[in-house]
Amino acid sequence: TQLLEQSPQFLSIQEGENLTVYCNSSSVFSSLQWYRQEPGEGPVLLVTVVTGGEVKKLKRLTFQFGDARKDSSLHITAAQPGDTGLYLCAGNTPLVFGKGTRLSVIA
Amino acid sequence: DTEVTQTPKHLVMGMTNKKSLKCEQHMGHRAMYWYKQKAKKPPELMFVYSYEKLSINESVPSRFSPECPNSSLLNLHLHALQPEDSALYLCASSYRTGGGQPQHFGDGTRLSIL
Numbered sequence: 001t002q003l004l005e006q007s008p009q010f011l012s013i014q015e016g017e018n019l020t021v022y023c024n025s026s027s028v029f030s031s032l033q034w035y036r037q038e039p040g041e042g043p044v045l046l047v048t049v050v051t052g053g054e055v056k057k058l059k060r061l062t063f064q065f066g067d068a069r070k071d072s073s074l075h076i077t078a079a080q081p082g083d084t085g086l087y088l089c090a091g092n093t094p095l096v097f098g099k100g101t102r103l104s105v106i107a
Numbered sequence: 108d109t110e111v112t113q114t115p116k117h118l119v120m121g122m123t124n125k126k127s128l129k130c131e132q133h134m135g136h137r138a139m140y141w142y143k144q145k146a147k148k149p150p151e152l153m154f155v156y157s158y159e160k161l162s163i164n165e166s167v168p169s170r171f172s173p174e175c176p177n178s179s180l181l182n183l184h185l186h187a188l189q190p191e192d193s194a195l196y197l198c199a200s201s202y203r204t205g206g207g208q209p210q211h212f213g214d215g216t217r218l219s220i221l
Contacts, residue, residue: 031207042197042212043150050207088149094140094163095210097149
C-alpha cells in the first residue's frame with residue numbers, strides 16, 4: 001500500500017497569512033490530486049499534478065509536484081476565512097488519501 | 108452544487124433495519140466508488156465499479172452490499188449494521204478507472220446506527 005503523509009495535521013492562522021501544506025511519500029505516484037472538503041460536504045477536486053516539477057496555480061493557491069513525483073506541496077497566499085477546510089492529497093488508482101490537513105483561517 | 112447526487116442526506120436506522128443509499132451521476136462516467144469517512148479521518152475506499160461491474164471490494168463486511176443497476180446509478184444496500192458503521196458514506200465517479208482520473212464526489216449520506 002502506498003502511503004501519503006500530510007503535514008501539518010492541523011493549522012490555525014490569521015487572515016492574510018501565508019501557509020504551506022505538505023504531502024510526502026516514499027513511493028512514486030503517476031499523479032497526485034488535491035481536494036478540499038468542507039463540513040457536511042464531499043471532497044472537491046482542486047487540482048491534479050502529473051509531471052515531476054510541475055507547478056499549477058489556482059488564484060491564491062500554488063501546487064507543486066516534486067521532481068521525483070514522491071511529494072507535493074500546496075501554498076496559500078494571503079489566506080481567507082473561506083479557505084477553511086480539510087485539505088486532502090490523494091494519489092493513484094484507486095485513490096489513496098493522506099490523512100489531511102485541517103486548516104482554520106481566523107478573521 | 109455537486110454533479111454527483113446522493114440520497115438521502117441523513118439516515119438513522121436500527122441495527123435490524125434494511126435500508127439503501129443511492130448515488131446518481133449523469134456525466135457519462137463509467138467508474139463509480141463508495142467511500143466511508145469517519146469523523147476527522149480521510150475517506151476510505153469500500154467498493155469500485157467499472158463499467159457496471161464490481162472491480163474492487165476492499166474487504167468490506169457482507170452487511171454492505173453494493174449494486175450498480177446501470178451506468179448512472181450506484182446503490183449501497185445496508186442490513187444488520189453495527190454502531191461502528193455510523194459514518195459519512197461518500198459516492199464518487201470518474202471518467203474511467205486508472206491513470207489518476209479525478210474523482211467527483213457527492214456530498215454524502217450521514218448514517219447513524221442506533
